[in-house]
Amino acid sequence: MRVALFLTCVNDTLYPDTGRAVVKLLTKLGVDVDFPRGQSCCGQAHYNTGYRHEAEPLARHFSDVFAPYDAIVTPSGSCGAMVRELYPRLGERAWAEGRGDALARTLAPVVPKTYELTEFLVDVLGVTDVGAWYPHKVTYHPTCHGLRSLGLGDRPRRLLGAVKGLELVELPGAEECCGFGGTFAVKNAEVSAAMGADKVRSAESTGASVLCAADNSCLMHIGGTMSRLRTAMRPVHIAEILASTEEEPAV
């Protein structure tokens, strides 16, 4: 099976540790993962801000880069949802605008074989215990697109539950949005910040030292809020927890 890592532009630029963790984890599980260097951005920010036509060339580019692979794995619920849920919609809208089905046909191949990381681990590889070790008290925030668009369900919790040394505590109001929302975070900064502060306070109430999620863009917002509020908690991507072992513990 040819597996491609779709790291996402945000992770590539700002969170390379998450990318290294995914590679380490998948390699350990016997997957020969490739990082197609032609990859860039899925177009989600463009699409969700109202620039659908600007998102189209990025989607076509994504398809060109990833179509040759059997599976595309991404450590981002929202970018995964862009491909799985919204690429078909790009095709439908182009058709409705009288531009035929060319875009739909171009994008169709990548849609079913794009997996968010925890889906790939649980559904494709069939593992929940990845042999990780992470001796910390952790609370898990299910990010919105992973939760509602992709339907990740309890996969992340099952994976975390199998990590040695990890104490998983429930986050009150877990399913409430953290307030990131892409450009929402700056267009409606005050509401976004209020949501972020509430999320951080409920995370703090768990007594956990780590807030874990499967999306670094949400973690950037939550983590930025944590630093500003001077909380002792840290935001950590789930890939970094799952890649942590006794021999090579995550920092």
Next chain:
Amino acid sequence: MSGTFVGMPAFPKAAHEAVHNPTLRANLRHATHTIRAKRARAVAELDDWPALREAGRRIKDHTLRHLDRYLVQLEESVTAAGGTVHWAADADEANRIVADLVKETGESEVVKVKSMATQEIGLNEALEAEGIRAYETDLAELIVQLGKDRPSHILVPAIHRNRGEIRDIFRTEMGAWGRPAPEGLTDTPAELAEAARLHLREKFLRAEVGISGANFMVAETGTLVVVESEGNGRMCLTLPRTLISVVGIEKVVPTWRDLEVFLQTLPRSSTAERMNPYTSMWTGTTDGDGPQTFHLVLLDNGRTDTLADQVGRQALACIRCSACLNVCPVYERAGGHAYGSVYPGPIGAILSPQLRGTASEIDASLPYASSLCGACYEVCPVAIDIPEVLVHLRERVVQGGPAVRQGNKVLLKPAKGHAAERAAMRAARWAFARPGVLGAGQRLVSRTRRLHPRTLPGPGRAWSGTRELPAVPAEPFRDWWQRTHGGKDSSK
């Protein structure tokens, strides 16, 4: 009420006050969290909820796609049952029809059942201008009317008020409108409800004209349905001699049987009850029972413009349950007034810019009043994909394009104030389509990382005012990958 929403600032500005008002935040948090949990329990009782939701969606979708057919059928059925049907293309026309009908009765006051449609068209103000006093009889509407306030929620227009504030409004304002509040009124909800009962009873008993909306209209039978809790609806629908119902054209359903879906999904989604206390159904007039004259005013007011939008038309499927408001994290913090419309919350953010167009500052900002978290879509009992419509309307705001306004095709220009963003989006698309350029940019960011400020100037303050910026890594992933061949050459 609609008049008072004119000239509203954009959503972020309008939300500013609410976000920083601890009383309001606490009121909204308490109320929405209470009802959220109850709704979840009420819905969980029905193991066929997804099938009911899907049936509701299909009924509404089919009806909207054949709306002319069902409106004509409805008109025939209502007329055959003794009612008179009027058509109103816009708010002014609807208001004029209602005012004329009231004047024909010789009355100068009317009692009103809570109705979103009449709020939307500003009927109370229009009647006032004609010398007709309209009394709101729903408890929350009464609180809003007495407090000279604006509604902030579809189901509970006074949700922004807590019991203490309501007591104060009753104490100071009731006397000017009729029977004053009882001496020594406290803030217990039961006493407040009793005060409203006493205050309104004299109005109900003498009322000659009632004005309502409707939750559903059945094309096949001509039946109208009003779903309520307090009994004020029953009072207004049965005691007056004349009843005038102002109803949006999208409220029609084809068959009597269709009610079996919505009478299961609406109460559970709205007040989180198995069934609301009272539902009234009437078909035209009945000899000797209830109003002997019945007028139905069918209202367009932007609905056909909305219908013309293939993506946006699903907003017309809304049954006004408010579940999307109650679950919305943005609504909870910004409050209902920030939406600048009688339709607040997620559904308002997709309805108002379609009913009114995206020309005003507030309407152009509403599609952005969401983090696209999707909680609204998840709870919607007719499966309106609110995030999909929000994104679609964002596109209309920034890109412009064809739309229909007042029945005419127009080509919208891109909204002002998005030029810099548009340029940035284009530049980003250009760079992202060229990974070489992207990589060079990333390297530049990494190499200059020690020079990066911790807070940003200008528009960037919107982020860094409340959140730290992430630290930029020494090397982007793609460089590490190339340098180490995916970690095979070295582990670090």
Next chain:
Amino acid sequence: MSSRDRVLGRVRRALADVTPHNGPYEEAVGRDYLPEHGHRTTGQTVELLAENLADYRAIVHRCGAGELPDLVARLLAGRGSRQVLEPPGLPPEWLSAADVVRVEDRAESTPQRLDEVDSVVTGCAVAIAETGTIVLDGSPDQGRRRISLVPDHHLCVVRVPGQVVSSVPQALERLDPARPLTWISGPSATSDIELDRVEGVHGPRTLEVILLG
């Protein structure tokens, strides 16, 4: 152009992209939901009705045919009801044991007159177990809609199991849309203060239901 033509014209132009469905309506909708929830015996359905009525603060009583006049008399006396409104076709024996002034509903009875009575006694058209709802349809034993609305105390007799259905779909099937219908689930209530439910606003603040059978 009339407003009717204007609105209908706009609707038709707005739907230019839609291919009309001309087959049977039911085919377009598809109803995959359940006709009722769960499987119950007739007795269990009546039991569920009683539970759900009580859950929304209706006061529920049960009695056999012979005991009804005494029960009605006792309930009215217990509240101190003096004037009791009756619909034109109320079975005469229902109020036969009550020591009250029986007020007939007349066409000329004003709402103010109705407001003076203490209680109203009616039958019903159908009762729904799953939701704890009784439905009145204006039949002679139920009377005009206003009589079960203005008095503060409503005593409603449901013949069980004959008038009881399990679900909302089953109730709609039994009802005649041409009649004015009032669906009642508990006493009047409001959620308008902090979204908390409070019983007792404009409709009868006390709803008593007698399950007769």
